[in-house]
Amino acid sequence: MKRILVTGALGQIGSELLGQLREAYGTDNVIGTDIREAEGEHNNGPFEVVDVTNADRLHEVAKAHNVDTIMHLAALLSAKAEIYPKVAWDINMGGLVNALEVAHELELQFFTPSSIGAFGPTTPKDQTPQDTLQRPTTMYGVNKVAGELLADYYYHRFGVDTRGVRFPGLISYVTPPGGGTTDYAVEIYYEAIKNKAYRSYIGEGTKMDMMYMPDALNAIIQLMEADPAKLEHRNAFNISAISAAPEDFGKAIQKHIPEFTLDYEVDPIRQNIANSWPNSIDSSVATKEWGFQAEYDIDRMTEDMLEKVKEKYTK
Structure with a gap:
């Protein structure tokens, strides 16, 4: 039985993914985390206040709950990242490397989403291929490309079972x-x-x-359950x-x-x-x-x- 820690659990994806994961794997086996306290239905299972830029706190919570998987969703989104680019870098990249380090140290499976924001104006515009030119012109896009590469690095260098999609x-x-x-x-x-x-x-x-959110949530779970032997790619699947x-x-x-x-x-x-x-x-x-x-x-x-x-x- 999986035990999953979800960062950014009160955000756009996490707030819905949390419930679906608890239904699939059991309420007590899915630990939500966010920078603020949970309320309402999100407080119906294990929940911890965690700032993902605090590496020690993230490690402490993952270890205390004996998780085997991190789903790292905490991020500042595209429009806000253009207004606050330094904050976006600190959250999107600092939080990601902290979560990857925890996955490495505790030998956890790892998921984090990328985005169509990882593409740029020189990327082919129609039916954009899986493997193509990525030169984004936004801070959010830069974060996502760097995140894709970083997740691949942790897989190849340390054997962390990293997986991800490029969400629309x-x-x-x-x-x-x-x-x-x-x-x-x-x-x-x-x-x-x-x-x-x-x-x-x-x-x-x-x-x-x-994409409608039910399809997005199903894609996350389907990818995390997929046979690793069939994954020629690891991170940032176009969907x-x-x-x-x-x-x-x-x-x-x-x-x-x-x-x-x-x-x-x-x-x-x-x-x-x-x-x-x-x-x-x-x-x-x-x-x-x-x-x-x-x-x-x-x-x-x-x-x-x-x-x-x-x-x-x-x-």
């Missing part, structure tokens, strides 16, 4: 947007239910890869489900809310980040090596998102 924009009704460039694709559903209108900070025609621009979400919403309107007020910082990312990425290597397959397309996701967001407003 993640869409969820559970956690509020957290400073990512793709967060408009979450906000648009809330505004559709509340106001039947949305003003997008990302410009018309700007395609980016997206995606949807390549879409704001108007594509608008059209999908209008199938359910015909009066919904979409207009634009472009944020230059986030638009510049979006322009540096691919239009679509090729997930075929993840499918070949560990069977990745997304279940939600934009229409199925939209139907579920609108239903769940409406439920939140009517409670």
